[in-house]
Amino acid sequence: MTQPVQTRTLKTRARLLEAAREVISETSHGALRVEEVVRRAGVAKGTFFAHFKDKDALMDRLIGERMDLLLSDLEACPPPQSTADLVRDLGPFVAFMRSERYVFDVILRYSGAAAREEIGPIAATFERFILLLAPKLAAAPFRKDADPAMLAEGVQAFIFNALGLSFCALHSDDPLDGRLEAYFDLWLLPPGGATA
Amino acid sequence: MTQPVQTRTLKTRARLLEAAREVISETSHGALRVEEVVRRAGVAKGTFFAHFKDKDALMDRLIGERMDLLLSDLEACPPPQSTADLVRDLGPFVAFMRSERYVFDVILRYSGAAAREEIGPIAATFERFILLLAPKLAAAPFRKDADPAMLAEGVQAFIFNALGLSFCALHSDDPLDGRLEAYFDLWLLPPGGATA
DNA sequence: AATAAATATTGACCGTGGTCATTTTTGCGA
DNA sequence: TCGCAAAAATGACCACGGTCAATATTTATT
Structure with a gap:
């Protein structure tokens, strides 16, 4: 050959x-x-x-490559100094995920390696997301009693959750950011740290 | 009329x-x-x-009614005494959600009130889930510094996340339960409580 | 009971994702 | 340069969700 x-x-x-x-x-x-x-x-x-393989495989690839670009921007950000910083840094990434209901659906379906043994572009992006976010969270003034990778997984879970809810009532961006920050405060901040 | x-x-x-x-x-x-x-x-x-309206609306209804039944069982459980208890009580509910990839996809798509202003059966079920779980979490030996409803939302988010990952590699139930418990430990337990 | 208005049902038809036996193109050895 | 086998491309065809103008049935009105 x-x-x-x-x-x-x-x-x-x-x-x-x-x-x-x-x-x-x-x-x-x-x-x-x-x-x-x-x-x-x-x-x-x-x-x-x-x-x-099918239309979804094309979408997986196209959406995956877009998210990868956005992730590179996120990678370039310094560690956040607050949950508000984090929400801001996540902004473009999250904005793309919610740009279309269809896009969000595809991402949801493929975020977990899509029922296939072979890992697809979107799933790979989320692996990268965890790998990239974990050290940033570790370097940020957040709780230190948990595995950073796990904290990152939680951030991902809360993003999905907030996005799912945001597609419900079609309110503007504000409630989404606020909701995300509230989740992150509880998940990332050491308890007792009063200021948000 | x-x-x-x-x-x-x-x-x-x-x-x-x-x-x-x-x-x-x-x-x-x-x-x-x-x-x-x-x-x-x-x-x-x-x-x-x-x-x-479409095939999905039928599925929304059928899956919603199944989940509602499962939720009633959950409702009958006493407040969990540990995160392991919680994982166990959630078992049948979670098992149904992961019974078929297709079912999980439909649930994901409709969990957030499905792009329609009118709330559908699955979305209603998740509202009920929060309402039902919040007081149980408040009555359990979990952290007291957070709104119980928010804690419940987090539980929901972690369930989705763990399920999404569980559909990836087709491992058996065990890793799912373990993963859930690890999430819940970090999310629900007051820090300092050493024992898992 | 007769008629009209509202509501429910029908099924031929369409759009679109996906298949597969057949044909075309390519690379390669003689 | 001529086969020839492997790889790639083709397009008629199918499956299935969803539409809609036409028809049938029910209810309200007199």
């Missing part, structure tokens, strides 16, 4: 991905239709499914 | 629900097909959608 894949394969996949990004940028994730993607990519429908 | 709905309506809806329960008990939630339900109920397809 020369290469595991032909260059043609790579090219076709790249065209599919580019077409998909185009569609999403013009409309939204939820409005993406496979038929529109293959039309723009100039390939047959079957080809799409030779490259992606 | 006499009644808001005709008796015919009630009968048809009951037949649809009964047919759906039948299908699920013979196969699974995920295997339910609307066409099979209407066939068994002896009505046309369009009739189904006159009674339920």
Whole structure:
């Protein structure tokens, strides 16, 4: 064998991905239709499914790469000095997750490695999220009696919870941030530290 | 007006629900097909959608009623004396949520009142969950520096989180319970209480 | 009882994700 | 340069959720 894949394969996949990004940028994730993607990519429908297990796998990849970019920004932030700082630093990441109901649903479904043994892009992003956040939490003035990785997992859980509730009543951003901060205060701050 | 709905309506809806329960008990939630339900109920397809906004609305209702039953069992439990007690009492409720990946997905999607202004059965169940669990947590030997309702919300968030992870690697029940207890220890126990 | 208005039911039809036997393209050894 | 086997692409086809104009049934009015 020369290469595991032909260059043609790579090219076709790249065209599919580019077409998909185009569609999403013009409309939204939820409005993406496979038929529109293959039309723009100039390939047959079957080809799409030779490259992606299903439409969700494409979404997993596209959403995963967006989240990864956002995570790199988060990585560049210094350790938060308060829960309010943390909420602020998390802002863009959280904002993307709630940008569309459909996006949130996909993220939810794939955040836990998606029923497949192979870990997907979104699940990998959340692994990275924990790995990246744990040392920051450890360096922040937060409770020291718990494994930082576990604290990070809690932060993740509370984000999901707050987001789920935020999609309920369609209130603006404010209640979300406030709710997150309240969760974080209880979860991250050592008890007795009166100031929020 | 006499009644808001005709008796015919009630009968048809009951037949649809009964047919759906039948299908699920013979196969699974995920295997339910609307066409099979209407066939068994002896009505046309369009009739189904006159009674339920979509297939998910039927699932919302069926899954919601199951969870409600499980919640009543939980309600009958005395306040837990430890986080291990809590994990045990939560057992059947959690077991149902993880019984099928599809069920968990539906629950996740609808737990936050499902993008609709009207609150659905699953969302109502989680409201009841908080209302029911809060006083139990307050009566248990857990931390007293937080609003019990908030503690209950945290319990819910950690359940979702642990379940999401549990669907990843398909390990058995044990790691789930252990993970839950670890979360609860950190979230519910006053720091300093050394014993787990 | 006759008629009209409101409500429920019907089923042909559509959109869209996904499949698969067949055909085309590619890489490679003779 | 000519097969030939493996990989990739094709597009007709299917499954299934969901729609809607037409029809049937019930209820209210006289």
